[in-house]
Amino acid sequence: MTTAAQYEHQIAGLNLQNIPLQGLNKSQAQESLEKLLGLQQRAMEIERALKLDLHVIRAQYQPRIAAATAGITSRVNISDKHRVGGKMRAEELEKVTAERDEKMAPLERLEKQVEEILAKIAVDRADLEEQAGKTA
Numbered sequence: 001m002t003t004a005a006q007y008e009h010q011i012a013g014l015n016l017q018n019i020p021l022q023g024l025n026k027s028q029a030q031e032s033l034e035k036l037l038g039l040q041q042r043a044m045e046i047e048r049a050l051k052l053d054l055h056v057i058r059a060q061y062q063p064r065i066a067a068a069t070a071g072i073t074s075r076v077n078i079s080d081k082h083r084v085g086g087k088m089r090a091e092e093l094e095k096v097t098a099e100r101d102e103k104m105a106p107l108e109r110l111e112k113q114v115e116e117i118l119a120k121i122a123v124d125r126a127d128l129e130e131q132a133g134k135t136a
Contacts, residue, residue, distance in 0.1 A: 019036055036124055039121060044118065053107055057100065065093065065096055
């Protein structure tokens with residue numbers, strides 16, 4: 001599993017500022033479009049890897065969450081004991097869920113960042129395709 005710092009380094013490598021977008025002739029627009037498509041492919045690979053890592057984290061914590069929510073199978077007649085058991089399970093569930101969320105938060109932030117990059121690439125791609133098609 002890749003760390004958040006490694007993903008940040010990969011995302012930093014997606015430098016969209018190095019691709020010219022305006023005032024291009026047809027061949028320059030085509031060249032910029034090819035570079036942009038390469039960046040889009042890399043961004044999509046990073047996004048897939050992030051989603052996979054998030055899925056793995058959820059899968060790792062699912063048994064612990066299920067164990068924390070598992071209750072006593074037989075009813076306890078004494079209500080105080082039942083309340084204590086329920087409170088202990090709730091505390092354990094909160095602890096495990098918080099631990100999982102803490103691990104997932106940086107990756108979810110990076111996933112949103114990659115989604116924003118992909119949206120910008122889509123807009124830039126449409127502009128470049130228009131320039132490559134219109135300019136002669």
